[in-house]
Amino acid sequence: MNSEKMATMPVGELLLKLSIPLMVAMLIQALYNIVDSYFVSLINQDAFTAVTLAFPVQNLIIGLAVGTGVGTNALLSKSLGAKDHRQTEKVMFNALILVIIHSVLFVIFSRFATAPYLSAQTDNPIVRSYGEDYLGIVTGLALFVNLQIMMERLLQSTGRTTLTLITQGIGAVINIILDPILIFGYFGFPELGVAGAAVATVIGQGVASLLGLYLNHRYNHEVAFVVSKPDLETIKKIYEVGLPSVALISLSSVTIYFLNKILGHFTEAAVAVYGAYFRIQNFVFLPLFGLTNGLVPALAYNYGAKNRQRCYDLMRVAFKIGYLITLAGLVLFLVAPGSLIALFNPSEEMAAIGVVAFRWIALSFPLAAYNVVAEAVYQSFGNGMLGLVAALLRQIIVLLPAAYLLALSGRLDFVWASYVIAEVANTVFCYYYMKHFVHRTIEAQMV
Structure with missing residues (x-):
């Protein structure tokens, strides 16, 4: 991708041209994780x-x-x-x-x-x-x-x-x-x-x-x-x-480890459901990560070139594509959770838990789209630490304590709601810094 195209190609086309090869590579990884897990199941x-x-x-x-x-x-x-x-x-x-x-x-x-x-x-x-x-x-x-x-x-x-x-x-x-x-x-x-x-x-x-x-x-x-x-x-x-x-x-390894321990106190079938979810959700989030990996160089280039409007256009298009990806995932998880969990040869207990879990966690997908794109924007403007803090907030500071406290109710289905709570908290954080860091950064650079 040469410099001229970074500066002149329509932003939608540019993002897709940069992102699609990365999406394909990531989906390949997701595919063989699914196949690997299927045969083990x-x-x-x-x-x-x-x-x-x-x-x-x-x-x-x-x-x-x-x-x-x-x-x-x-x-x-x-x-x-x-x-x-x-x-x-x-x-x-x-x-x-x-x-x-x-x-x-x-x-x-x-x-x-x-x-x-x-x-x-x-x-x-x-x-x-x-x-x-x-x-x-x-x-x-x-x-x-x-x-x-x-x-x-x-x-x-x-x-x-x-x-x-x-x-x-x-x-x-x-x-x-x-x-x-x-x-x-x-x-x-x-x-x-x-x-x-x-x-x-x-x-x-x-x-x-x-x-x-x-x-x-x-x-x-x-x-x-x-x-x-x-x-x-x-x-x-x-x-x-x-x-x-x-x-x-x-951070995600730490989160998975402790959630496995929390879920294991209910039943090992819940641990298996969480493992199944983590593999299937890759088909939603890896394309989203491919999108943000393409966004970072494009946005950083135009930020360095002081092209304010193009920066805003790139962010706007990235958010729209991110929402479309996660909305497709949301619909799939809400409409066909039984078919998704069936990929892993589940027991009756695992299948029943999986339907509830998939629907609860899927409610967090659109919020996650905003947060993942926002974190990539911070990185593009040279503040990767904000993205790290956002991930720490979502996965450690909010998600794990929420899951633990909800588990004390004795209701397994409440534990899955911790994902929604964590993404809501992270959205508040990311929205604040999009307004108070990103926009100030762009305007300062254009002076």
């Missing part, structure tokens, strides 16, 4: 519950990898723009050092922390056994997903975003194909059960990471790998840029 509900309990740790692995990739991407883009080849090599080497360090940390988790982590959430020995099988593999072989995400960020740093669709797509297809084969033992393969889902996942990630290495070697000559030495200053700069992204994703 065919084993039994305990297996699906175990994978749900493992999800916060998987999310943390991805959050750390994405945040490190964001910091690496920013430093690489800066050094490439300055034609500082020595700094580019230094960033590359230290980024790969961090990939190894993070992977080793999760190997240690796999060895010593998997069992205590699961025991803190469930007393069911079958769920714990399934969870240990699954989580031990995905954490022990976290190197593959760490390397895959870093390779994709390196391609993005030089504008080769379409190549990341290749790595993600092939990794997802391999995972989807191998899931039933390894879980149920088709074509002469051993029947591995829940462990088979984990093996399929890491094989898909492994192939994607190797493909990413090849594509970087073949096309990304600007960031060629050169052996150097660890540089604490470079590592510090990577984390300075990447930590907000790590924090944002990690």
Whole structure:
């Protein structure tokens, strides 16, 4: 996307052109999470519950990898723009050092922390056994997903975003194909059960990471790998840029962990429902996140160019598209919650809980659209901390206490309403700063 188009292309067309490839990439990820969960649910509900309990740790692995990739991407883009080849090599080497360090940390988790982590959430020995099988593999072989995400960020740093669709797509297809084969033992393969889902996942990630290495070697000559030495200053700069992204994703891991504990006091079927919801809602929120990822560079460019009207137009169109995406999700969750929960082979108890839960949580979708776009606007204008505070308010300060207090009523259906309460509080916060930070920032820049 060249500078002229950023400044002149109709804002709706510009946003879609920037966002659609990102939406497609994210939907690929959502698809194979759904397929993975579907096949696990065919084993039994305990297996699906175990994978749900493992999800916060998987999310943390991805959050750390994405945040490190964001910091690496920013430093690489800066050094490439300055034609500082020595700094580019230094960033590359230290980024790969961090990939190894993070992977080793999760190997240690796999060895010593998997069992205590699961025991803190469930007393069911079958769920714990399934969870240990699954989580031990995905954490022990976290190197593959760490390397895959870093390779994709390196391609993005030089504008080769379409190549990341290749790595993600092939990794997802391999995972989807191998899931039933390894879980149920088709074509002469051993029947591995829940462990088979984990093996399929890491094989898909492994192939994607190797493909990413090849594509970087073949096309990304600007960031060629050169052996150097660890540089604490470079590592510090990577984390300075990447930590907000790590924090944002990690917040959701914390939220899921504690909500699982709250829901587990009612019934493990409620935990399974929450896991099912989290996978299906990706089809609503990942396109929304793709939209905001496209909005940020477009809005930042026109803000820097002091094009006030275009900034307002971009925000207006982004809010409209965001509302359309979430309204479609709202209708789907209200009209067909039974069909959605049926994707996960639910028990009668899980199906009944799921219908109520999906309808309650879906009421928060339109408010979430406003908040997610607003947080992207803050980032575009150089205040990512506001977005972090908004996420902290929604997920930790309001959602978890509301869920805990509502759980004291003894009514499980009340707990789901905590999502609506959290989004209402966050909307008040985001609306205030849209009025008092964003508009003042735009007007000050245009003087």
